Amino acid sequence: MITARAVAKSYLGVEVLHDVDLHVPAGSFALLTGPSGSGKTTLLNLLAALDAPDGGSIRVDDTEVTALRGRQRARHRARHGHVFQRSGLLAGLTLRENIEAAHLLAGHPVDLEWVDHLAERLGVRALLDVTASRVSGGQGQRAALIRSLAHRPPLLFADEPTASLDTASKHTIHEVLREVVANEGTTVLMVSHDAISLDYATDVTRLVDGGVESDAEATGEAESSRREAP
């Protein structure tokens, strides 16, 4: 469960987020959406402890994230899953080594059967022993998703993980995420302005100009986006 209260953030004097309140219930597939420059990624980075807010409070379960420093923040991040627009795989390692690397280095066990299951589900099992530099961007992104889920995290932060993928791949990734929410109880918080995401999300929060749009506006916008979706 994530609870954010009055979160604010500025960069170089420009206010990116102001007075953001957000509640993401445990076990939900939450979507952060909104136009470009609305502050979606900034908010996700703050919630995922990649960055620190200028003001406000962020609680993830019982942890006040804004109070964490240095290694505590890294440990906090290690408990959760993170997937970004870019796979960020290490080119010299195989996909399997990439999936294991962060968890082994952070001292977390990796469930290899679970990894194989996810790889099978995402269609990259045959590529697990191939060097990351030799796979396509889409295959790498699927491996990055497996990396983020390999330790069965209670919470997954995803920042437009399907932005550069084809429609079929987008659906596959969304389906896997929905299964993880349903079967593993994982909470997923995803930033996306992809209309497909609306079909899978259980909670939608829309940001506009660094603030949260009201629920009624968000619902209307969501419906509108859904109708426009191909």
Add this chain to the structure above:
Amino acid sequence: MPPPGDPRGRRVAGALLAAAGLVGVVLAGVVLALGGSADVLGPTEVSPQPGFVPGAVDALVAIVRAVRAVAPFAALLGLAVFFATWSLGALDRRRRLVARLARIEYSGIDRVSGRESPRGPARWVRRQVRGTGLAVLAIVLVGATSGIENEVTNGPLRPVEALTDTLADGRPVTFVLQGPDITFMDDSAIEVARMGDLVDDAPFPMIPFGKHLFNLDGKSALQLSIPDAVFARLSGEAVSSTCVGRTVLVDDTVGSEVGETISLNGTRLRVAGVLDGVAQMNRSIAILADSTARDCVLHGTSSAFFGAIALTGDRDAVDDVLVRAQVEASAVTEAHFLEENRDFWRANATPLILQLILYLALFSGFAAAGERQSALQRNIREIGMLNATGVDFRALQAIEMRRALSITVRATVIAAPLMVPVAAAFNASELGVQIGVGLVEVSVGFSITLVAMLAASRRALSQFRRRLDLPMAVKG
């Protein structure tokens, strides 16, 4: 000046350091080539009190010797850690992964040029030149120069020891020298007539000898002259009465064989014997009979002797002779003479060598720090991604430490055989000091480079951590 973390600042600092190192090396080379007496760096003037050795020099000499004493153990420990972690990697996936990450570039992309790194041998060579290449250079330079200090101190004393050994045939000797300056470098002299009185009055054999600087087949040469009778005994030949066909004893750095004809200050002389390892710093050595020196080389300009060797260890007896002959000279034991000379060289030449070592060590350390920092910056996205997914900097530190150790071990394997031709080239330059390459020198190079690489990696990662902007690093 740009801040230290700024890439331009690093380049400027690196360039300044490289320039300073180069200037230092050139100056030290020049000074050594001049016999360590040029007033270029530090206290290089001939000391008025030869016994005086600055405390700082003693401390630096002690440090160099301590490093040489400790280095083999440190190198052994470093190798043990390397092989232990390598072996444990077979049992432990985390260790294996750390070792693997320490071997590869995180990204495989050269972000400086924006191109993908080359593959195969080209990639290997490029990687070696970046990290290992630097370490190879450091090991060769630091390791080889660590062996010089002893040579600087003791090298110049070899001709004196060789001379006394040759003339006295192992018997104890006492030196008789004019004035208070009793180093082999001063220009004291005892007049020929006075020396004659001394030799006549002494109840023990006295062998006067001269000291002159001349050119020997294009090389700076220290020429010693000894009485004809002594020379005849040493060479096994009678000294000729005409200059043509006269003989000379030379040290092996001249590169001549017995029977060859050589030129000493324009005079052709025949080599009657070759002495081993008696070259004085930057100078070959030639021993002539007095008459040869006077009639053929000096052309009668010599009117004094540098000193005399009394074939007795009884210094009081020599003092009595000096008083009786009314010669104002000093009688010093061989041990005292050698000790004074050693102090002289330590005071005048050792600081230069220590500066050279210091320059090289600093250069290596800073270059390594710059190289590691640059490597981390090139991989900011991948390292940022690892950190974003929960890998803390302690784990990254372990990877970088392991990388530093691996680089140093690899570099040592390459540098150790390289040190042989480097030492040979240095020795062929006949600066007067010899580099000996052995396990101690290799281990000094290994240990200092390892410390520099570890410190550099630690510093680079610490700076990287401060500058890392995680949201930017993971941004698409």
